[in-house]
Amino acid sequence: xxxxxxxxxxxxxxxxxxxxxxxxSVYTGxxxxxxxxxxxxxxxxxxxxxxxxxxxxxxxxxxxxxxxRATWWRTERFGLGLEFNHAKVYASDDTLADNxxxxxxxxxxxxxxxxxxxxxxxxxxxxxxPYVGGGxxxxxxxxxxxxAGGKTFEYQLTGAAVVxxxxxxYELNEEWAIFGEYKGxxxxxxxxxxxxxxxxxxxxxxxLNIGISYRF
Numbered sequence: 001x002x003x004x005x006x007x008x009x010x011x012x013x014x015x016x017x018x019x020x021x022x023x024x025s026v027y028t029g030x031x032x033x034x035x036x037x038x039x040x041x042x043x044x045x046x047x048x049x050x051x052x053x054x055x056x057x058x059x060x061x062x063x064x065x066x067x068x069r070a071t072w073w074r075t076e077r078f079g080l081g082l083e084f085n086h087a088k089v090y091a092s093d094d095t096l097a098d099n100x101x102x103x104x105x106x107x108x109x110x111x112x113x114x115x116x117x118x119x120x121x122x123x124x125x126x127x128x129x130p131y132v133g134g135g136x137x138x139x140x141x142x143x144x145x146x147x148a149g150g151k152t153f154e155y156q157l158t159g160a161a162v163v164x165x166x167x168x169x170y171e172l173n174e175e176w177a178i179f180g181e182y183k184g185x186x187x188x189x190x191x192x193x194x195x196x197x198x199x200x201x202x203x204x205x206x207x208l209n210i211g212i213s214y215r216f
Contacts, residue, residue, distance in 0.1 A: 021073040023081075025179070027211025031057040031065045033089045033203055038104075040191075040199035045149020046100035053104070053201070054092040063088070063108055067183075067209065071118060079118040083135060085163070086111055087185065087205045101147050108142035110203065112161045112185055120169075127172075133165040139187040150195035159188030169213065177213045182206070
C-alpha cells in the first residue's frame with residue numbers, strides 16, 4: 001500500500017514541460033493529535049459507544065511519522081502538487097481501559113493523500129523563502145481496532161481530508177534546500193469493523209516538520 005502511495009506522487013511529473021521547476025521533498029517531525037470524539041457500534045464487544053479519545057502521536061516509534069511531497073512550481077511564486085503523509089494516532093491506555101477496547105490505533109499509518117497548492121515569497125539576494133499551502137484529499141488509514149467483539153486490521157478509505165501548511169525553506173544550492181514547517185490536518189474517518197460494526201472519528205493532527213528538497 002505504501003509503495004502505491006509513493007508511485008502516485010510521481011503522477012504530476014508526467015506530461016510537464018521541460019522548463020517547469022519540480023521539487024521533490026521528504027520530511028519527518030514531531031506529530032500530535034488533540035482529543036476527539038469516537039462513536040459507533042461494536043456487536044458482541046462493547047456495544048454502542050460514544051466517548052472522547054485521548055490520542056498519542058508517538059512520532060518516533062516504528063513505523064515513524066514521515067511525508068513525501070512533489071510540487072510543480074508553475075510560476076516563481078505559485079505551485080501545485082501531490083503529497084502522502086504517514087501520520088499516526090494511538091488511543092491512550094486510559095482511553096482503552098475506560099471504554100473496553102484492547103486496541104484502538106491508526107498507526108500504519110493515519111495516511112493522508114492530498115492535492116496541494118502552495119504560495120511562496122522569494123527573497124531577493126537571500127536564501128530564505130517563506131511559504132504557505134493547503135490541500136484537499138482522502139484519508140486511507142490502517143485501522144487496528146480490537147475488542148471482545150473481534151479485530152479489525154486493514155487499510156480502508158475512510159473519508160475526506162484537509163491539510164494546511166506554513167514554513168520556511170533555506171536554499172543550499174540551485175538543486176537542494178532544507179525546510180522547517182508547521183503542518184496541520186483534519187480528516188473524517190468512517191471505519192467498518194470486521195464484526196459488522198462501525199466507528200466514526202474526526203481526527204486533527206498538528207506537526208512540526210523538518211525536511212530536505214531536491215529541485216530540477
